[in-house]
Amino acid sequence: MLNLRVICTLFNKLQNYMNVELIRSMFPALSRKVYGKDLVYFDNAATSQRVSTVIEEWNRLSTESNANIHRAVHRLADEATQAYEDARNAVKDFLNAEDRKEIIFTAGTTSAINLVAFSFGEAFVKEGDEVIVTEAEHHSNIVPWQLMCERKGAVLRVLPVDDYGHLKIEELDEILNERTRIVAVTHISNVLGIINPVKEIIEKCHSRNVPVLVDGAQGAVHCKVDVQDLDCDFYAFSGHKLYAATGTGVLYGKKKWLEMMPPYMGGGEMVGNVSFKKTTYAPLPMKFEAGTQNLASIPTLKQALDFVKLLRDKELEEYNNQIRDYLIEKLTSDQRIKVYGVPRGTNDEKIPLVSFAVNGVHHEDLALILDKMGIAVRSGQMCAEPLMDRFGVTGMLRVSIAPYNTMEEAEYFVKCLDRAIGMLM
Amino acid sequence: MTLLEAENSVIEEFSMYDEWLDKYEYLIELGKSLKDYPESAKTDDKLIKGCQSRVWLDYRIEDGKIYFNADSDAIITKGIISLLIGIYSGRTSQEIMSSDFSVVEKIGLKENLSPTRANGLVSMIEKIREIADRNA
Numbered sequence: 001m002l003n004l005r006v007i008c009t010l011f012n013k014l015q016n017y018m019n020v021e022l023i024r025s026m027f028p029a030l031s032r033k034v035y036g037k038d039l040v041y042f043d044n045a046a047t048s049q050r051v052s053t054v055i056e057e058w059n060r061l062s063t064e065s066n067a068n069i070h071r072a073v074h075r076l077a078d079e080a081t082q083a084y085e086d087a088r089n090a091v092k093d094f095l096n097a098e099d100r101k102e103i104i105f106t107a108g109t110t111s112a113i114n115l116v117a118f119s120f121g122e123a124f125v126k127e128g129d130e131v132i133v134t135e136a137e138h139h140s141n142i143v144p145w146q147l148m149c150e151r152k153g154a155v156l157r158v159l160p161v162d163d164y165g166h167l168k169i170e171e172l173d174e175i176l177n178e179r180t181r182i183v184a185v186t187h188i189s190n191v192l193g194i195i196n197p198v199k200e201i202i203e204k205c206h207s208r209n210v211p212v213l214v215d216g217a218q219g220a221v222h223c224k225v226d227v228q229d230l231d232c233d234f235y236a237f238s239g240h241k242l243y244a245a246t247g248t249g250v251l252y253g254k255k256k257w258l259e260m261m262p263p264y265m266g267g268g269e270m271v272g273n274v275s276f277k278k279t280t281y282a283p284l285p286m287k288f289e290a291g292t293q294n295l296a297s298i299p300t301l302k303q304a305l306d307f308v309k310l311l312r313d314k315e316l317e318e319y320n321n322q323i324r325d326y327l328i329e330k331l332t333s334d335q336r337i338k339v340y341g342v343p344r345g346t347n348d349e350k351i352p353l354v355s356f357a358v359n360g361v362h363h364e365d366l367a368l369i370l371d372k373m374g375i376a377v378r379s380g381q382m383c384a385e386p387l388m389d390r391f392g393v394t395g396m397l398r399v400s401i402a403p404y405n406t407m408e409e410a411e412y413f414v415k416c417l418d419r420a421i422g423m424l425m
Numbered sequence: 426m427t428l429l430e431a432e433n434s435v436i437e438e439f440s441m442y443d444e445w446l447d448k449y450e451y452l453i454e455l456g457k458s459l460k461d462y463p464e465s466a467k468t469d470d471k472l473i474k475g476c477q478s479r480v481w482l483d484y485r486i487e488d489g490k491i492y493f494n495a496d497s498d499a500i501i502t503k504g505i506i507s508l509l510i511g512i513y514s515g516r517t518s519q520e521i522m523s524s525d526f527s528v529v530e531k532i533g534l535k536e537n538l539s540p541t542r543a544n545g546l547v548s549m550i551e552k553i554r555e556i557a558d559r560n561a
Contacts, residue, residue, distance in 0.1 A: 035445060362499035364478045365453075369501075372445040380477050394498065395477070423446075423453060424500055 019316050023404045026052045026307075030404060037374030040409045044241070045190055045218060045353050045400030046378055051243040053303040057083075058245050061296045069295050070269045070286065083299035088285070090302040095235065095252050096226040101284040102258065104251040105298050109217040110140040112236035112251035113184070115288060116213055117144035119261035120182060127153035130179045134159040134167055135390055136189040136196075139383045141215040145184060154181070161390065165192035165341035169201060176208050182233075183212045187219025191384045191396065192341030193353035195223065202231055211257065217241060220250075222351040224312070227252050244304035245297035251288070258284050265290035311403050320403055323410045324352035327399060330414045331356050336421060340391055352401035355382070361424045363395045369420040375413055428520050431512045432528045439532040452504030459507040462496035473548045478502045480545065482552050490515050491560060493553065505534065506549055513553055521557035526550050 024030050029049040032039050041049060061083060067076035069084045084105075092100045106112040125131070131145050135158055142156075149156045157175050160168050167185075176183075183205050188195050198219075202212045211233035219225060220237035227235050234257070239248025253261075263270055263281055268291040272280035281287045311317075325347050331354055332339050339356045343349040357363060367379035378398040381388050388395060399413065426434070442448045466483045473480040478499030485492050493514040497503040512528065513521050529546060 362478055362502075364499045365501045369446065369449055372449065394479070423450060 019313065020319060020404065020406055023311075023316075024406075027404055028052060028055065034374050034376075035372050040375040040405075040413060042399040042401065042405065042409075042413060043376045043378050044402040044405075045193075045221075045398065047240050047246070048221075048243050048402050049404070050245065050300075051304065051307045053307060054244055054300040057300050057303045058296055061299060066296065068292055080295050083302075084293065084295060087299045087301040090305045091250050091252075094225075094305045094308070095220075095250075096228055097252055098228060099255055102252055102255050104253065104258070104285045104288045105293060106236075106249035106251050107247050107294065108238040108240070108249035109215060109236045110144075110249075112234075112249050113141055113213065113215065114144040115251060115264045116234050116236075116253070116261075117148040119264050119288075120211075120257065121148035121152055121154075123261050125149075125152045125154050125181045128179060129154045129181045130157050130177065131155070132157045132159060132172075132175055132180060132183040134185050134196075135161045136165070136167060136192055136387055137184070137186055137384070138190050138215065138217065139385065140217075141184050141186060141213075142386065155179075158386075159185075161192070161387070164344055165189070165194055166344060167196055167201075169197060169204070172201065172204055176205065176210060180205075180208065180210045183210055184215065185212065186215040186217075187225075188222060188351055189341065189384070189387070190218055190353075191355045191382050191387050191398065193218070193351045193355070193400075194341050194343070195219075195349055195351065198232065199230055206231065211254075218351065218353070221308075233257055239297075239301045239304055242304055243307055245300045247294040247297045248301050248304075250301070255284065258288070263287055263290065267291055316403055319407075320352055320401065321347070323401055323405060323407055324350070326407065326410055327352070327354050327401070327414075336361075336425075340396060352405075353398065354400075355396045355398040357393050357396050358421055358424075361421060363397045365424050366397055366417070366420050369423060370413075370416055373416045373420075375416055428512065428516055428524055432524070432531075435508060435512060435528055436531050449501060449504075452501050452508070454504070455507040455511075456497075456500040456503030456505075459495065459503055459510070462494055466494075467496065473545070473552050477545070480506060480549060482506070482549065482556075484556050486560060490517055491521065491557060493556075502545065505546065509549060509553065513557075518557040518561040521553065522561065526554075 027049045030039060065076050065079035065083065067080045069081040071077060088100050088103050091103045097103060106115060125148065131149060131154055133142055133145055133156060145156055159172055159175060162168055185196060185198060185201055187198050198214050205212045213234035214232045216225060216235050216237040221242045233254050235252040237250050240246040270282050270287050270290040272282055328347055331337050336359050337356050339354060341350065341355060358366060363379040367377055370377055380395045382398060442451060462481065467481050471481040471483050473482055478497055480495060480497045480502060482493060482495045493510045495506045495510060497506060
């Protein structure tokens with residue numbers, strides 16, 4: 001496996017030349033075969049493959065520096081703590097957060113949103129208050145709020161999407177009112193792939209003094225996120241969708257909110273002083289990091305984010321966009337196929353992710369046949385049942401592309417999809 | 426044909442196909458051949474949980490034998506259930522209960538389905554067993 005420095009050097013030397021092949025060489029999983037066929041991995045929006053630098057770091061920490069962080073004074077613990085806190089700095093820079101105390105590590109986006117729903121709810125939501133989510137949300141940005149609303153006697157309001165899969169943000173003004181306590185919106189729906197105008201939404205909400213949580217599970221992968229520029233109050237994302245290990249979630253929260261919110265879980269190093277009469281809590285960020293953290297995986301966020309910086313290359317982005325445009329064109333022009341999440345203007349409104357259904361053919365049948373052709377796609381409700389109901393389908397098929405995917409793979413997919421539909425019709 | 430013979434014949438038939446796509450073609454044909462299942466019988470009590478696709482399984486008893494009928498919104502799943510019905514329909518509950526249902530493993534279906542789908546398959550078998558047990 002090549003290390004990151006070597007790759008950087010190669011990159012500079014070979015710019016505009018064979019970049020995708022170089023990237024592929026950094027992902028051991030991509031060279032495997034399934035059912036004797038070359039793997040075509042198009043399920044990146046669920047979990048992306050791990051870059052070799054991430055795997056190396058995970059291995060290094062597991063073999064050399066496996067010790068509990070923030071506690072002991074011995075060498076191994078120092079190394080583990082250093083790696084963990086380096087990752088916090090890397091995330092702070094990646095999101096352009098003002099302060100590293102605003103970066104909380106969690107198990108994933110779901111955990112991060114649950115944390116906010118619970119702790120924010122405890123501090124600020126009362127009976128009869130309202131919380132707004134959108135129709136395009138993943139279950140992870142619906143159910144935590146429902147749980148909180150049930151606990152608090154609050155009401156969940158829903159901002160709808162139009163037939164193209166765009167949020168009807170003009171209706172936000174009607175839904176927002178003096179009882180609204182928080183708005184939770186996805187940066188990019190995991191089904192529709194449309195980049196939502198979150199900055200505009202945040203401005204609207206802030207003008208009514210309502211804070212906003214952005215579910216960035218897809219957004220952090222495909223957009224350059226600047227939390228200060230966005231001015232979002234919370235931003236959550238997962239490392240496993242951007243080439244890091246699993247169990248690497250991030251919650252960014254503005255200090256003013258995090259300081260006012262009570263802890264989510266108790267125990268471990270989240271305390272100041274503990275006594276049976278009164279326990280005080282550790283300052284941010286540790287106040288929200290109870291128990292032993294995922295100490296071999298969280299540090300891999302640093303390697304993953306370094307790698308993401310490498311991907312911000314004009315040529316590479318153009319190549320990726322070509323694949324996206326090719327897939328959108330092929331799938332939308334096929335009369336048998338209905339695509340959900342259609343750009344109204346240019347394709348730049350959409351990430352390289354296309355969800356669709358085929359008339360008279362079950363998504364599961366297609367996914368099964370494609371699997372045997374070596375192609376990994378997602379099928380089903382994609383953790384977005386309300387959105388499936390909105391479009392009147394029981395499920396969809398989704399292809400989601402990463403920068404290591406090639407045009408040849410996209411062409412092979414289109415050919416295989418046609419053959420699979422032929423088998424099933 | 427005894428139940429054991431029916432199981433063996435399915436295993437033999439399946440072993441003729443080396444390629445997975447051929448096996449799927451076979452299951453798709455089987456799925457298409459499953460006779461009409463009335464819309465009115467697509468009720469929640471006949472719905473089998475655990476599938477990404479939906480499966481409805483109904484039955485009637487005639488002369489002490491259990492006759493199954495089923496439907497699914499996915500054709501490969503329908504093929505699998507059709508295959509099971511071919512073996513277990515028209516049998517007494519004792520015959521059905523005597524089977525170890527290893528046929529699905531022997532034709533390699535279970536191991537080549539994702540756990541989500543394998544669960545659905547297990548649920549189908551459990552439902553057939555449950556019906557046989559209830560009518561013993």
